[in-house]
Amino acid sequence: MNDKSIAKLSKTMMMALISRQWLLFKMTERDKEKLEEKDTFKSLNMILYEDSEYHFREIFHKDSGMWVTGDCQDGTQPFRRSFPSLLDIGIMGHCPNGKAGICAKAGIQCYQNAPNSIRENMKLEDFKTIIDQCKGKTFQVALRRCR
Numbered sequence: 001m002n003d004k005s006i007a008k009l010s011k012t013m014m015m016a017l018i019s020r021q022w023l024l025f026k027m028t029e030r031d032k033e034k035l036e037e038k039d040t041f042k043s044l045n046m047i048l049y050e051d052s053e054y055h056f057r058e059i060f061h062k063d064s065g066m067w068v069t070g071d072c073q074d075g076t077q078p079f080r081r082s083f084p085s086l087l088d089i090g091i092m093g094h095c096p097n098g099k100a101g102i103c104a105k106a107g108i109q110c111y112q113n114a115p116n117s118i119r120e121n122m123k124l125e126d127f128k129t130i131i132d133q134c135k136g137k138t139f140q141v142a143l144r145r146c147r
């Protein structure tokens with residue numbers, strides 16, 4: 001292991017410790033200030049989520065998709081969130097494969113009832129509005145066909 005990889009490992013370990021402190025509400029005000037000054041989490045491409053209703057915190061790493069949820073401030077484990085962490089958005093109102101019976105012929109049963117759906121697709125503006133409203137709060141979005 002060379003100096004560069006040791007330095008990288010130390011930084012990762014330090015971040016893991018700080019993250020844990022932050023997640024468990026045990027970070028001092030001075031530590032918080034230091035983090036804000038350096039914008040450390042942001043520079044590591046991490047999103048910090050604080051649920052002010054249920055009093056817990058989460059960290060999401062944008063590059064790896066790693067996602068850690070801390071305990072609630074009272075030490076219990078969170079069992080709900082004030083905003084969804086995962087969204088399943090039905091962007092298509094109909095499916096050409098379903099209409100043409102391609103999936104049915106291949107023995108795939110459509111769980112979305114696409115062969116019978118004739119709705120309009122979702123407007124791009126509507127999709128953008130949903131995504132804008134989720135910024136910093138939702139960490140995964142699944143796109144579905146028929147709604």
Ligand code: SF4
Pocket residue numbers: 095096097098099103108109110111112113114115145146
């Ligand atoms: S929505 Fe998916 S499973 Fe359903 S018909 Fe279309 S391609 Fe097939």
